[in-house]
Amino acid sequence: MTASGLHEANKNNAKTIAYELIITGMIQGVGFRPLIYRLAHEKNLVGWVKNDCGCVRIHIEGSELDVEQFSYELQNNASMVSLYLLEKKSIKPNGLGTFSIEESSHDPLSGTVSVPKDLYLCDACQSELLSTDNRRSDYSFIACSECGPRFSMLRAMPYDRKNISMSAFPMCETCHQEYQSPHDRRFHAQPISCRACGPEVFCSTVGGRVIAQGDDDVVTAVVGCLNQGAIIALKSVGGYHLICDAQNTEAVDLLRRRKNRPDKPFAVMLPEPQSDVPGQSWLDNCVVVNSQDKALLSSPVRPILLAPKKRNAPISENVAPMLSDLGVMLPCSGLHLMLMKQFNRPMIATSGNEYGEPMVTSTSSAQQQLSMSADFFVHHNRDICHKLDDSVLRTMMSGAIPFRLGRGLSPLELTLPYDVEEPLIAVGANQKNTVSFAWKNRLVVTPHIGDLDSPIMQAHFEKCISDFQDLYHVSPQRILCDRHPGYISSRWAKESPLPSSEILHHRAHASAWALSAEVSSPSLVFVWDGAGIGSNGDLWGGEVFWGSPGNWKRIASLAPMKLQGGNKVPYQPWRSAAALAWETSFTEVDLTPFDPEHLSFKAWKNELNCYFSSSMGRLFDAAAFACCEQSEVSYEGQAPMMLESVASTPSKIVPLSLIQKSDDFILMDWRTMVPDLFDKTVPAQIRAANFHASLIETAWELTKRCRKKYDFNHIGLAGGVFQNRILCDGLAERFAQSDIPVVIPSSLPLNDAAISVGQIHEYCSRRSS
Numbered sequence: 001m002t003a004s005g006l007h008e009a010n011k012n013n014a015k016t017i018a019y020e021l022i023i024t025g026m027i028q029g030v031g032f033r034p035l036i037y038r039l040a041h042e043k044n045l046v047g048w049v050k051n052d053c054g055c056v057r058i059h060i061e062g063s064e065l066d067v068e069q070f071s072y073e074l075q076n077n078a079s080m081v082s083l084y085l086l087e088k089k090s091i092k093p094n095g096l097g098t099f100s101i102e103e104s105s106h107d108p109l110s111g112t113v114s115v116p117k118d119l120y121l122c123d124a125c126q127s128e129l130l131s132t133d134n135r136r137s138d139y140s141f142i143a144c145s146e147c148g149p150r151f152s153m154l155r156a157m158p159y160d161r162k163n164i165s166m167s168a169f170p171m172c173e174t175c176h177q178e179y180q181s182p183h184d185r186r187f188h189a190q191p192i193s194c195r196a197c198g199p200e201v202f203c204s205t206v207g208g209r210v211i212a213q214g215d216d217d218v219v220t221a222v223v224g225c226l227n228q229g230a231i232i233a234l235k236s237v238g239g240y241h242l243i244c245d246a247q248n249t250e251a252v253d254l255l256r257r258r259k260n261r262p263d264k265p266f267a268v269m270l271p272e273p274q275s276d277v278p279g280q281s282w283l284d285n286c287v288v289v290n291s292q293d294k295a296l297l298s299s300p301v302r303p304i305l306l307a308p309k310k311r312n313a314p315i316s317e318n319v320a321p322m323l324s325d326l327g328v329m330l331p332c333s334g335l336h337l338m339l340m341k342q343f344n345r346p347m348i349a350t351s352g353n354e355y356g357e358p359m360v361t362s363t364s365s366a367q368q369q370l371s372m373s374a375d376f377f378v379h380h381n382r383d384i385c386h387k388l389d390d391s392v393l394r395t396m397m398s399g400a401i402p403f404r405l406g407r408g409l410s411p412l413e414l415t416l417p418y419d420v421e422e423p424l425i426a427v428g429a430n431q432k433n434t435v436s437f438a439w440k441n442r443l444v445v446t447p448h449i450g451d452l453d454s455p456i457m458q459a460h461f462e463k464c465i466s467d468f469q470d471l472y473h474v475s476p477q478r479i480l481c482d483r484h485p486g487y488i489s490s491r492w493a494k495e496s497p498l499p500s501s502e503i504l505h506h507r508a509h510a511s512a513w514a515l516s517a518e519v520s521s522p523s524l525v526f527v528w529d530g531a532g533i534g535s536n537g538d539l540w541g542g543e544v545f546w547g548s549p550g551n552w553k554r555i556a557s558l559a560p561m562k563l564q565g566g567n568k569v570p571y572q573p574w575r576s577a578a579a580l581a582w583e584t585s586f587t588e589v590d591l592t593p594f595d596p597e598h599l600s601f602k603a604w605k606n607e608l609n610c611y612f613s614s615s616m617g618r619l620f621d622a623a624a625f626a627c628c629e630q631s632e633v634s635y636e637g638q639a640p641m642m643l644e645s646v647a648s649t650p651s652k653i654v655p656l657s658l659i660q661k662s663d664d665f666i667l668m669d670w671r672t673m674v675p676d677l678f679d680k681t682v683p684a685q686i687r688a689a690n691f692h693a694s695l696i697e698t699a700w701e702l703t704k705r706c707r708k709k710y711d712f713n714h715i716g717l718a719g720g721v722f723q724n725r726i727l728c729d730g731l732a733e734r735f736a737q738s739d740i741p742v743v744i745p746s747s748l749p750l751n752d753a754a755i756s757v758g759q760i761h762e763y764c765s766r767r768s769s
Contacts, residue, residue, distance in 0.1 A: 018047070018061035018093040019071065031145030032056060033101050034187045036074070040099040041182065043070050050102040051158035055112040061093045101188055113157050113472045115444075116150035118237055118388065118407050119300040121334060124185060129334055130341070135174070140215045140334035141198045141382070145189035147300065151411060152238045152388045153191070157471055161190045165383035172197035199382035201235075201335060206371050218378060219338050225376050226343060231255050233352050233366055233374035237333050238388020238407050239359030240352030240366050242373055243269075247346060249316040255348065256318070258373040260355045264635040265320035267304045267327040267390065269349040271340045282346060286313045287326050289395070296393070296400055301408030302332040306394040315346050322628075324645035325725075329390065332407065335378075351389055358450060358460045359387045386467065387460070389448050397729040398744045405434065405753060410447035411468070412747070414757070417441075417520065420764055425465065425476035427489035428756035429505065429532075431636065432749070435465055435489075436756035437474050443515075443760060444472060448753060452488035461489070480759040482508070484533040503759040505532025506540050509718040511549040511765065512758030516745035517716065522548050524712045524740075526699060529719030529752070530570065530617035530636070541615030541719070542668065544702065546710045550765030555710070556666040556702055558619065559659075560612040564604040573621035573639045574631040575600070577678075580622050584674045594631055616721045619670055623691045626677045627684040637720065644724050648685035650693035652676065655701050666705070668698055689726075696730040703740070715742045720751035 023032075036049040036058060045062035060067055071088065121129065125142045128134045136142045143149070153165040161167055171179060175194055178186040186192045193199065195215075203212040203221045212221035222232055229251040231244045242259065244251040246268050256262055273281035273294070283289065283297070287307040297305055309326040320326050329349065331337040340347065352370055353359045360366045361384040366377060392404040405412055416438065423439040433449040446464050450457055469475065479500040481493035493500040509532075510525040527543045534540035535554075542558025561579045563569045569576065574594045581589040582604055595601055603609055617640065624630050624639035628646055633639050654676060657669040673694055677687060703715065715735055722728050728744065735742045748754045 015064055016061060016093050017064045017067050018059065018091045019067060019088055020091050021058040021060065021071065021074075021088050023056045023058065023074075031187075031189070034145055034182070037099060037101055037182055037187070039070060039073060045070055046096040046099050048096075048100050048102045051160065059091075059094075059096075060099075061096065114413060115154065115157065115411050115471055116159055117410065118149045118152050119147045120302040120332060120408070121337070122147040122300075125334075126337065129337065136194055138215050138338060139195045139198070140201060140338055141191075141193055141380075142334050143189065143191040143193075144186050146185070148191045149237050152384055152386050152407070153382065154471070155385050157473075159190060164190060165385055166191050166193065166198075168381075168383070169193055169198050199380050201378060201380040204367075204377045204379065206367075206375065206377070208367060211376075215335070215338060219335075219342055222339060222376075222378060223343050226347065229254075230375040231258065231373060232376045232378060233360075233370045234335070234339075234378040235361075235363075235366070235380050235384075236336070238384060238386065239361045240370065241349045242352045242370070243350075244348045245345070246315045246319055246348045249318055252316045252318045252348065255350075255373070259350075262634050263321055263638060265323055265325075265327060266348045266350045267329055267392075268315060268319060269329050269331065269336065269340060269347045271344050272330055272337070273298075282314075283328065283330075286310060286315060286346065287328050292399065293395055297328070297330050299408075301391055302330060303391040303393050303406075303408065304329045305400065306392065306403070308395075319348065322642050322645060325394070325641075327392065332390065335380075349390075356451065356454045357456050359389060361387055386447070394723065394725065396725060396744065397732055399746055401723075401744060401746055402749045403723060403751065403753075404432070404448045405445065405749065406448050410445065412445040414443040414445070414515065414747070415441055416443050416515075416761070416764070418764060418768060420760075421767065422477040423474055424478050424480060424760055424763070426480040426503075426756040426759035426763075427461075427465075427493050428759070429482055429752040430484070430487040430489060432752040433461060433489060434753045434756050435461070435468070436760055437468060437472060437476065438760045438764070439474050443757065444468065445748075445757060458488055458492075462492070480756075480763050482532070482755065482759075501763055503762050504535060505755065506534065506543050506554075506719075507545070507552045507762050508755045508758030510545045510552050510716065510758070511762035512748055512754035513716040513718040513743075513745065513750075514549050515757060515761040516748040516754070517714070517743045518745075519714050519716070519743065520548060521714070522546065522710070522712045523714040523716050524703060524706055524710070525552075525716035525718060526722075527718045528616035528721035530721075531613055531615045534614075539611060539613035539615060541613060541617055542619065543614065544666075544706075546706065546712060548765070549761050550768070552762075553664070555664060555706065556658075556668060558614040558616055558656075559667045559669045559671070560614045561618065561670070562604065562607070562610050562612055563618060564600050564608070564610045566609050566611075569618065570621070570636065571634075572632050573625040576618040576622035577625040578604070579618075580670065580674050581678070584671050586674050586678065589626075589678050616719070620721065620724075623677055623688070627688040627691070637723075640721070640724060643688050643691070644726055646685050647688035647692055647726055648683075650689040651682075651686050652690050653693045653697050654690070655694055655697040658698075658702060658705060666702065668702065692724075692726045692730060695727060696734050699731055700734050703735070703738075707740075713740060715740055717742060717744055718750055718754070722750045 043066040047059040049058045128136045156163045178184045203218045204210050212218045234241045270282040304327045306325045363379045389406040391406040391409045393400040420438045426436045431451045435446045437444045479493040481490040483502040506527045509527045525545045531539040531541045544556035545552040546555045547553045565575045620640035624643040628642045657672045659667040732742045
């Protein structure tokens with residue numbers, strides 16, 4: 001008897017068994033039920049599969065051999081790496097005649113919901129979109145079970161057609177047949193549509209007059225407008241982009257004036273690289289990227305990647321003024337792909353919003369709020385349920401690290417190494433805000449919310465909290481917040497009827513690093529950022545901790561500086577430089593243009609409108625004033641970014657003095673670097689490089705001293721200052737010579753976007769210790 005005949009005989013003689021499987025994880029919006037259907041039919045098994053809000057239930061029956069093989073292949077499927085088997089129980093076979101996909105249930109199994117992320121077009125959909133003989137040719141809303149918007153158009157779980165904004169578009173007969181066909185790749189694809197039944201795109205004037213309708217005509221009209229130097233508000237996946245020709249300096253400058261964005265860099269969208277012309281793409285001509293960077297840019301996330309700008313890059317200098325990096329991205333939707341195919345050169349693609357407000361998502365709000373920024377509008381009639389910025393990452397020696405969690409990366413779901421005692425919500429910091437939820441052993445982070453200074457941003461913050469509670473069926477019992485009394489998020493927590501707990505800002509940073517790096521043993525963590533309230537009530541920002549989450553000990557800090565000017569200080573770097581000069585009685589810094597009557601100096605001497613801070617961010621501001629002569633900035637982080645951009649090769653490394661203040665505490669004294677920092681006989685580029693090199697050496701010397709007293713096997717970096725490539729890569733390279741690695745995790749931002757995660761891990765670790 002042949003092997004196949006023997007196998008068939010064994011099957012016929014085998015007993016019939018049945019299992020009920022409950023699966024959770026990232027199984028919504030990824031074609032999971034069709035995969036189960038095909039696998040069951042391939043093995044001649046019967047039963048059913050259905051969504052059960054946050055999980056998938058499977059009833060499977062057949063021969064013992066085939067059922068067990070089905071179960072094994074399901075759990076070891078390489079395409080389902082985020083699959084978790086919650087339950088597998090033996091049940092009585094029902095004698096079913098076939099295998100089917102059943103109607104979803106809407107009773108949530110507590111704690112199991114996973115929300116799918118938005119994904120860029122798969123290769124098959126791209127091929128159909130750009131073909132000339134497919135019924136979805138040039139149809140920008142093309143999608144299938146493996147790609148397309150998910151979270152941005154989701155109203156409720158489970159991820160079914162009736163729960164997403166595509167519910168407004170009944171399928172035509174042809175789409176319905178594809179949806180029902182097990183042999184079609186759009187089998188049970190929830191975003192399925194075509195030109196006959198799906199969303200439509202149209203172009204209008206500021207006054208609302210439609211000038212083009214349908215994908216082809218809209219793309220032609222937009223390209224014509226871009227060629228004329230126009231600015232267009234284009235509805236993307238998670239909100240509107242403002243787009244214009246990145247090679248047209250007049251258009252770029254006009255966009256800056258209209259958007260009230262004088263200096264902050266714009267992201268640039270580039271045409272898809274042509275695989276048959278290596279090294280000759282717009283991407284290769286604009287930035288320095290390696291194969292890993294290109295793979296990331298081409299991935300379903302489609303992020304903005306901050307990469308070194310090439311000399312003579314073919315874009316306007318005003319796209320990223322005075323900076324050495326350029327934020328680049330590839331088309332992030334079908335409409336962008338069609339547009340870039342025809343426009344075929346770099347295009348600005350920046351968030352469509354008014355200054356200090358969230359992205360605009362609806363046609364009416366875009367026409368109202370962006371009418372002063374845009375000359376024309378491109379709208380479509382599919383609702384955006386959740387605002388979703390582009391994700392932003394930066395290339396580092398260790399790989400790309402996130403700066404902003406947005407489309408394709410969020411909602412971010414993490415697994416805690418313990419179960420929480422009660423469902424928690426952590427409301428993060430005031431800038432770069434995200435909110436995190438924790439229940440059981442799960443932690444979920446919202447997409448980037450932003451800075452909470454305006455009432456509309458506060459409303460957006462509150463809506464995100466409400467939306468995530470509804471989506472994940474979570475009811476927090478406690479709120480975690482920052483100790484800073486001025487943070488909007490902290491005020492919201494205090495005004496809530498729920499009990500709240502305060503977590504120190506920099507301990508949250510350290511704990512976020514530990515969770516992301518999956519490190520639980522004692523570590524040495526450098527937490528360098530702009531500012532945050534410390535345990536003594538002063539503003540910290542140049543701290544070094546030893547220990548582990550829930551048990552951090554502050555063992556070193558940057559020497560405090562007395563800063564005059566209150567809230568003006570972060571936006572006027574000359575004030576940080578003045579603090580250094582006045583403290584050391586260094587008279588060679590000319591501050592007369594900024595303080596002609598010496599009023600600030602007198603206020604500083606008398607401690608009027610002054611505060612003490614150990615902020616490493618303010619030290620960077622002072623260095624930026626010394627080397628770049630940048631007295632004022634228009635956006636957070638501008639001065640340090642400029643300082644990094646001008647730095648060349650160091651010629652003199654003078655680490656900060658390490659002063660042993662007590663048995664357990666060291667001060668890193670910046671006073672020793674002041675004369676060299678302001679020495680104008682040395683070129684600014686070298687002074688900037690010396691500054692970075694000196695901080696790297698300071699961290700090295702401090703670590704060597706700490707090794708004599710403390711036991712640790714990892715060096716952690718946390719806080720926005722470490723978004724600096726020279727500093728981050730320099731530390732990794734310096735410590736590569738030792739037996740202690742610098743660990744730079746890649747799942748969470750180093751900036752305040754990680755604070756909400758750290759608040760949860762710090763609080764829970766403290767409770768369990």
